Structure formats: structure tokens, C-alpha cells
Amino acid sequence: MIEIAHKVIADQSLVLAFAAVGALMWISAMLSRLLFAGRIHASAIAIMAALALAWYGGIITGGKKGLADVPAFAGLLLMGGAMLRDFAIVATAFEVDPIEARKAGLLGAFALLLGTVVPFAVGAGIAWSFGYRDAVSLATLGAGAVTYIVGPVTGAALGASSPVMALSIATGVLKAVLVMATTPMAARFMGLNNPRSAMIFGGLAGTVSGVAGGLAATDEKLVPYGALTATFHTGLGCLLAPSVLFLIVKAVV
Amino acid sequence: MAIYGTALLALCTLIGVALGEALGMALHVKANVGGVGIAMMLLIAARLWLARTGRLTPGLKLGVEFWAFMYIPIVVAMAAQQNVLAALEGGPMAVLTGVVVVAICFGLVALLSRTAGTHHD
Incomplete structure (x- = not known):
């Protein structure tokens, strides 16, 4: 029996990772429904749980690759590695409808730009106040404040250290969770009751799961409008953060 | 055929990443500059062209959309190895x-x- 288990673990690592992540997301969906009445998106719970498991993996193995240092979960390295990550992120662009997007007009584009630059500046500024001084770490932490996708993409492109990457992801995930949890409460304050403001909201709040979760809990009809600008958000962040914004940080530091 | 969609996605990703590398070299930042973003724009342009010329088949869409749906699980796997x-x-x-x-x-x-x-x- 043990021999078979060892052989499966060694030969089927990626397939094991698919099964493990699927199980984690299923549990997260149950928790989202039963514990939070769907207010906190299942994907956000899954990501938080994955970070917690990575923390636990670090404790039991003493390694630097989180849960992937546990032999049974080594397949996570391939599944969550740079190659498949970038591949999947590019695929999300397929859902963007440029005609609908054009209707949001200049205001949507302005919100998108603000939604990238402002969080980046705040994130990098707070990182500076916490003692980070190198441009790569500052840009990665600033990018993490844009979304939890832009953070690791930027960090990977610039060659940031794993702790900075994890912190960047943690910031982005926390932002997504906060957006999901507080959007329904802040909806009236934001004037979030029509497609136009939903597009502005998607551009500024950014994180797709945060926007989709937050809007779904506020008014389901607004979800596609928010998701539309939010979809552009990750692309814009991935384009600007490791390039223009990084060069600005580098020039300032 | 679903593989056409996945191959299109692969082509856009490869060209985007290659352009990002070239941009990185040109800007002297030892990094891939915006490769993922460029790839996304290529895919949006490709989708527009396919739709206009009537080549956007359900199979092709499936080949791309599967990976779009996989991005949250992949991010979960990425989080688990940090x-x-x-x-x-x-x-x-x-x-x-x-x-x-x-x-x-x-x-x-x-x-x-x-x-x-x-x-x-």
C-alpha cells in the first residue's frame, strides 16, 4: 500500500495538485455558502486557506516553497508556477468585449488608470515606511496593492524574493477580501446603483474576484459591468507595474 | 477544435512574453516588461479578428475559456507555494x-x- 502511494505521489504530482486544489476550492465554496452566506467569495477563502497551508508547510518542512515542500503536494510547483499562471491570466482577456468597454468611455479608462496608479503608490509608500528601500521590493509590494495577480506577476518579472512575493499576494488577497466584504455596506456611499458607476467601481477596485464578489452581494445585475473594467485592470497592472511604474520607483529610490 | 483555441492562446502568450523580453532588453531592466499585458492585448485583437471573419467556433472558444476558468485554481496553487x-x-x-x-x-x-x-x- 505504502509503496503504491509513494509511486502515485512520485509519478502523478500534477494530477494530485489538480485534485488537491479542487478539494480545497470545494471546501471553500461550502464555507462561503454556509458560514458567510456567499458574502465572502469562495475563491478568496480558497486563496486565504492556501496561504495558511503554505504557512503550515513552511513550519513542518522548514522549506521556502510553502505546502509544495511536502512531497505529496510537489505538483503545486508546476500548477501554480510561472508558466501556467501567465497562460491562464492571458486567457482571461478573451472575455473582454471592447465595444461594451468603449461605452464606459474616458471615465472608465480614467478610473482604470487611477485604480492602478493610486494603490501602487500607496502600497509602495507604506512599504517604504516599513523600511523597504530596494526598487524591486517596493514595486512588487505596490503592485500587490493593485491586485493579487499583478503583485506576483510583477515580482516574478522583476525577480523579487519569495517573502516579498508572499507579502505582495497577502496584501492583494486582503484587498480582495475587504472589497468583497465591505462593498454592500459602502454601495450607497459610492453611488453604486447603475452600470456606469459599476464600471468605475470595477476600474478602481480592480481585483476581479473582489469586484465580482462585492457586486454580486450588492446587485447581481451590476456584476458584468464591474467585471468588464476589472478584467482590463489586471492587464493594465501587468503592463504598467513591471515597466513604467517600476522605472519611476527606480528613478525615485 | 478546442486545441485551436489553446494553441491560439499559446501563440499570443509566446509572442507577448517574447516582446516583453525584448522590451526588457531595450529598456535595460533585467526583466520581462509587460509580456503578460501585451499577450492579453494580442488575444483581444485575435478574438476580434476571429469574430469578424466568422472563425470563432464554440470549440475554439472552449479551448481558451477553459484556461480562463482555471486561473483562480492556479492562483490558489501559486498561493500554496509561497x-x-x-x-x-x-x-x-x-x-x-x-x-x-x-x-x-x-x-x-x-x-x-x-x-x-x-x-x-
Whole structure:
């Protein structure tokens, strides 16, 4: 029996990772429904749980690759590695409808730009106040404040250290969770009751799961409008953060 | 055929990443500059062209969309392999950044959507 288990673990690592992540997301969906009445998106719970498991993996193995240092979960390295990550992120662009997007007009584009630059500046500024001084770490932490996708993409492109990457992801995930949890409460304050403001909201709040979760809990009809600008958000962040914004940080530091 | 969609996605990703590498070299930043973003724009352009010329088949769409649906699980797998133990030393920073950024962004949404409202609603 043990021999078979060892052989499966060694030969089927990626397939094991698919099964493990699927199980984690299923549990997260149950928790989202039963514990939070769907207010906190299942994907956000899954990501938080994955970070917690990575923390636990670090404790039991003493390694630097989180849960992937546990032999049974080594397949996570391939599944969550740079190659498949970038591949999947590019695929999300397929859902963007440029005609609908054009209707949001200049205001949507302005919100998108603000939604990238402002969080980046705040994130990098707070990182500076916490003692980070190198441009790569500052840009990665600033990018993490844009979304939890832009953070690791930027960090990977610039060659940031794993702790900075994890912190960047943690910031982005926390932002997504906060957006999901507080959007329904802040909806009236934001004037979030029509497609136009939903597009502005998607551009500024950014994180797709945060926007989709937050809007779904506020008014389901607004979800596609928010998701539309939010979809552009990750692309814009991935384009600007490791390039223009990084060069600005580098020039300032 | 689903593989056409996946191959198209692969082609866009490869060209985008290659252009990102070239841009990195040109800018002297030892990094891939915006490769993923360029690839996304290529895919949007490819989709427009396919739709216009009637080549956007359900099979092709499936080959791309499967990977779009996989991106959250892949991000979950990515999160699970991070060095969280080391990151926790900076815990208060993540919390502070998250709260401040969300508060500022919500404020800006309120401002912008009110500006829009006075003109059109």
C-alpha cells in the first residue's frame, strides 16, 4: 500500500495538485455558502486557506516553497508556477468585449488608470515606511496593492524574493477580501446603483474576484459591468507595474 | 477544435512574453516588461479578428475559456507555494496597505460616479 502511494505521489504530482486544489476550492465554496452566506467569495477563502497551508508547510518542512515542500503536494510547483499562471491570466482577456468597454468611455479608462496608479503608490509608500528601500521590493509590494495577480506577476518579472512575493499576494488577497466584504455596506456611499458607476467601481477596485464578489452581494445585475473594467485592470497592472511604474520607483529610490 | 483555441492562446502568450523580453532588453531592466499585458492585448485583437471573419467556433472558444476558468485554481496553487512564514513578519504592513487602499479607492469611486451622474442621469 505504502509503496503504491509513494509511486502515485512520485509519478502523478500534477494530477494530485489538480485534485488537491479542487478539494480545497470545494471546501471553500461550502464555507462561503454556509458560514458567510456567499458574502465572502469562495475563491478568496480558497486563496486565504492556501496561504495558511503554505504557512503550515513552511513550519513542518522548514522549506521556502510553502505546502509544495511536502512531497505529496510537489505538483503545486508546476500548477501554480510561472508558466501556467501567465497562460491562464492571458486567457482571461478573451472575455473582454471592447465595444461594451468603449461605452464606459474616458471615465472608465480614467478610473482604470487611477485604480492602478493610486494603490501602487500607496502600497509602495507604506512599504517604504516599513523600511523597504530596494526598487524591486517596493514595486512588487505596490503592485500587490493593485491586485493579487499583478503583485506576483510583477515580482516574478522583476525577480523579487519569495517573502516579498508572499507579502505582495497577502496584501492583494486582503484587498480582495475587504472589497468583497465591505462593498454592500459602502454601495450607497459610492453611488453604486447603475452600470456606469459599476464600471468605475470595477476600474478602481480592480481585483476581479473582489469586484465580482462585492457586486454580486450588492446587485447581481451590476456584476458584468464591474467585471468588464476589472478584467482590463489586471492587464493594465501587468503592463504598467513591471515597466513604467517600476522605472519611476527606480528613478525615485 | 478546442486545441485551436489553446494553441491560439499559446501563440499570443509566446509572442507577448517574447516582446516583453525584448522590451526588457531595450529598456535595460533585467526583466520581462509587460509580456503578460501585451499577450492579453494580442488575444483581444485575435478574438476580434476571429469574430469578424466568422472563425470563432464554440470549440475554439472552449479551448481558451477553459484556461480562463482555471486561473483562480492556479492562483490558489501559486498561493500554496509561497514563503508565507517569512511574509508574516510584515503582517501589519499588509493589513495597513489593504485597508488604506480600499478606503481611498471607495472614496474615489464615490467622487467619480457622482461626477458622471451630474452629466448624464
